[in-house]
Amino acid sequence: MPTIVVDVMPKAELLDPQGKAVAGALGRQGSTRFTDVRIGKRFELAVDGPADEAVLAEVREIAATLLSNDVIEDVVAITVVD
Amino acid sequence: MPTIVVDVMPKAELLDPQGKAVAGALGRQGSTRFTDVRIGKRFELAVDGPADEAVLAEVREIAATLLSNDVIEDVVAITVVD
Numbered sequence: 001m002p003t004i005v006v007d008v009m010p011k012a013e014l015l016d017p018q019g020k021a022v023a024g025a026l027g028r029q030g031s032t033r034f035t036d037v038r039i040g041k042r043f044e045l046a047v048d049g050p051a052d053e054a055v056l057a058e059v060r061e062i063a064a065t066l067l068s069n070d071v072i073e074d075v076v077a078i079t080v081v082d
Numbered sequence: 083m084p085t086i087v088v089d090v091m092p093k094a095e096l097l098d099p100q101g102k103a104v105a106g107a108l109g110r111q112g113s114t115r116f117t118d119v120r121i122g123k124r125f126e127l128a129v130d131g132p133a134d135e136a137v138l139a140e141v142r143e144i145a146a147t148l149l150s151n152d153v154i155e156d157v158v159a160i161t162v163v164d
Binding site for chain 2: 007008009019022025026029030033034036037038039041042043044045046049055058062066067
């Protein structure tokens with residue numbers, strides 16, 4: 001059964017307070033190599049049947065409407081695994 | 083500047099209520115091809131300098147300690163992009 005992974009990230013021009021908090025924690029624990037951290041979401045959709053073009057088109061529609069808020073987020077990748 | 087992506091998902095044996103809610107919403111709107119949805123986190127760490135083995139080792143350590151809770155989550159992938 002294929003799985004389709006949808007990655008959603010906060011838009012680059014928006015602050016990401018959760019990411020800033022993690023970046024601050026990294027700095028305080030001495031990991032100074034990391035200049036920025038951003039935190040988004042990873043959705044794994046299990047598909048019943050083949051992950052063909054029709055399913056991918058449906059996933060693109062779902063990603064844009066249900067899985068992300070296009071005011072503040074971008075769908076950065078849709079990938080088929082398995 | 084390379085970016086290291088860390089993907090964290092809820093463990094397979096745990097319920098994922100957020101994922102179940104999305105799966106339910108998909109079913110109600112007529113997208114019946116999707117049998118399961120799970121929702122995890124995607125961290126993007128911007129690295130100052132090359133993403134060499136030392137940095138990756140540090141990221142593995144950070145992923146296991148700071149970015150995930152190993153009681154309920156698995157680090158499923160650590161990937162270098164750019």
